[in-house]
Amino acid sequence: MNQCIFVFEFITGGGLAGAPLPPSLAREGRLMRDALLRDGLELPDSAIVTTCDARLPPPPGNALAVTDADAFDATFDAALAQADAAIVVAPESGGLLNALSARVEAAGCTLLGCDAASRDIASSKSRTAQVLASAGIAVLSHYDDADTAPDLPGAWVVKPDDGAGCDGLLRVDGRDAAARALRAAGPGHIAQPWMDGEARSMNLLCARGRATLLSVNRQMIEYREEHVRLAALHVGAVNASPMHRSLAARIAAALPGLLGPVGVDFIETVDGPVVVEINPRMSTSACALRDASGLNLLAATLSAARDGTLPAAATARKLTLHLDMHDKTA
Incomplete structure (x- = not known):
């Protein structure tokens, strides 16, 4: 084997060991992990290692079990010690993605993901909006001080x-x-x-200042009193327009440290797309890209990290991912 790749997904990989494990989060995590593992197992001259919460069925291959919260760090480091490169899928909240990505970099392992500066910006909706707005990209307005929020209707x-x-x-x-x-x-x-329009997202593959738009997706939103939740994703449901492709290129130029899979949530308005947030890592909708377009996302990420090669844009056929909305913790 010429290389070993550590595929880490936070929910299934033991990140919640010792805490409740919501089934819907576990399902989403498993979709992303298994999509990357499927891609990885097809790479020539490559070995794959991952970690798995011991409460979940282990995936095929080399999966190191995380038995409890105290074992997480040691198990993560043991997988990392085997690897030449690592891809990390984790929430930005609480600095999780940043901390885990920094551990990969500190170990001297190639991080198949965004650099620290881009992660710092994209992990904050307000900072993302400031950076994108300065690049002339339409973003949602935001207020962190209740006294300065304008008296807008709706x-x-x-x-x-x-x-x-x-x-x-x-x-x-x-x-x-x-x-x-x-x-x-x-x-x-x-x-x-609140902005009127259709909730959508884009899957990008980025290579330090450049991007290929992989799919434009519809987000089906469910309202339950004051709570808003994502009920389903229609991956590849929207034909990418020149405006969408331009937006992808401008985002990559504005955040040149973006690398690998990146998700962009936006609202499609009558005046064009308005960016809500950027996810500087693989999003749930990206797990359908292989079936939608035939793309091996992990292989494409390795190429982008190695020499900046990006895949040609392809037409993605529509696939629907239904997300479980009624959790009972395990």
């Missing part, structure tokens, strides 16, 4: 500045309710006016 959302997707997001009626919710949530949260 619904608002309050959410963690470092949250992923709909995690911790509340939808409230009116600016005053948003101000109250923002004060109650405390530091590290932002408020944004």
Whole structure:
């Protein structure tokens, strides 16, 4: 074997050992992990290692079991010690993606992912908006001070500045309710006016300043009182337009440290796409790219990291991922 690749997905990989394991999160994590493992097992002259929460069925191949919370660090480091390169899929919230990626880099292992500067920016919705806006890219306005939020009509959302997707997001009626919710949530949260349009996302493959747009997806949003959750993803449901391809290129240029799979959530408005957030790692929708377009995402990421090679844009056929909305923790 010429190389060993560590495929790490936080939920299935033992990141929640010692804590409740929500089945829907485990399912999403398993979809992403198994997509990367399938890609990895097809790479010539390569070995794959991963970690697995002992409460879950182990994946095929070399999977190191994480038996409890105290064992996580040692198991992660044991997998890392075998690897020449590693791809990390973890939430940005609480600095998790940053910390785990930094451990890969500190071990002298090639990180198949975004650099520290880009992770720092993309892990904050407010900083992402500032950087993209300075590059002339349309973004959602945001406010971290309840007293400065303008008196705009309609619904608002309050959410963690470092949250992923709909995690911790509340939808409230009116600016005053948003101000109250923002004060109650405390530091590290932002408020944004609700914007009309269709919730969409893009899967990019980035190579330090450049990007290939892999798919444009529809997000099916479910409302349960004040809570907003993602019910399903229609991967490749939208034909990529020149405006979408231009947006992908401009995002990569604005954040030149982006590398490998990157997700972009945006709202499609009558005036064009408005960026909500950037996920500086593989998103759930990317697990369908192999079936939608035939792309080996891990092989493409290795090529992007090695010499900046990006795959040609391909037309993705539509695939639907239904996400379990009714968790019972295990």
